[in-house]
Amino acid sequence: MHDVTALVDLAARMPKAELHLHLEGTLEPEMLLQLAERNGVAVRFSSAEELRHAYDFADLQSFLDIYYEGTSVLRTSDDFYTLTAAYLRRAAEDGIRHVEPFFDPQAHTQRGVGFEDVVDGIISALRESERDLGVSWRLIMCFLRDLPATDAIQTLGDALPYRDVITAVGLDSAELGNPPEKFDGVFDLARSEGFQTVSHAGEEGDAEHVRRTLDVLHVSRIDHGVSAMTDPELVARLVRDRVPLTVCPLSNVKLGGFASVRDHPLREMLDAGIVATVNSDDPAYFGGYLVDNYRAAIESLGLTREHLHTLARNSFEASFLPAGEIEARLAEVDAFFAQE
Ligand code: ADE
Ligand code: ZN
DSSP states (O other): OOSHHHHHHHHHHSOEEEOOBBGGGGOOHHHHHHHHHHHTOOOSOOSHHHHHHHOOOSSHHHHHHHHHHHHTTOOSHHHHHHHHHHHHHHHHHTTEEEEOOEEOTHHHHTTTOOHHHHHHHHHHHHHHHHHHHOOEEOEEEEEETTSOHHHHHHHHHHHGGGTTTEEEEEEESOOTTOOGGGGHHHHHHHHHTTOEEEEEESSSSOHHHHHHHHHHHOOSEEEEOGGGGGOHHHHHHHHHTTOOEEEOHHHHHHTTSSSSGGGOTHHHHHHHTOOEEEOOBSHHHHTOOHHHHHHHHHHHHOOOHHHHHHHHHHHHHTSSSOHHHHHHHHHHHHHHHHTO
8 A cells, every 4th residue: 555546546535624725716717718708707818728828827926816817707696606516526526525615705895796695605505515415614714915904804894694604714815015913903803703713824924924823813723834844943833732734735836835846845744743734725726626736745745644644634633623523523534544
């Protein structure tokens, strides 16, 4: 059971969760063009090949520019349903049993789309896939950190009637120039309203950015966090406090953080005892869904069966499922590995 193919097969079949996935980042070129036509939205690309060709990014901002351009075709509740349902079918094929996807309401409400249309479409797909495919879920609403904090506060207000279906708030978009301190008040408010909190940090920002995100925003997990590896004291803190990092290897390479997956610190993170998880971030743009990320890490970093067992366990430990449910999922992971 040591060859790469067998390990990738194991990764595909093992019970696992995906905790870092932007629903808007699952918009495949074919669906983008179909929705553009259905909604009469003009796009500057005429074929899926042309779109894929444009997905060559120098950094986070060059990706975000095209990602927001793509979101312009999403207009109705049914569009958000279609997008989410397609991702969930793909997730189930990858052996994902639990998902905690992000959505970016401000990318849509800014264009005049109703907050309720976005959430209603997403929720109906999540409920359907829980019933039909057995994929459980928690939903995370992200604030765009390059917009003013006052916009985030307004968006938090929009989310209050949906507290039963939106579990957590997060922070994404351009990290550089938009430090955690900009959102301390919004995150305090969100917590006082009963939301869990997460934040992107250490994707382009340095280890200090990760540390301040923990100190200022008091988040329960960090999305990416790869730059933390340059700071041994921070690594010790992450290990001691079991702060999960939702790591996205293909994304980090596509956006120029590392020259190749061979240079990615995922294996060192696991070997140091960090509660790291593997995730796909924006799979339609980065050339791979969850198992593709596992495959890349197995091939390039030599992950072992023990690493995979730990990653599957970490994905449930780091989730927002209730404690008893986490215990049950961990037992399921252990039983799977015991009979393999
Ligand atoms: N929004 C969508 N994908 C993102 C990423 N990788 N980093 C920050 N914001 C994002
Ligand atoms: Zn992300």
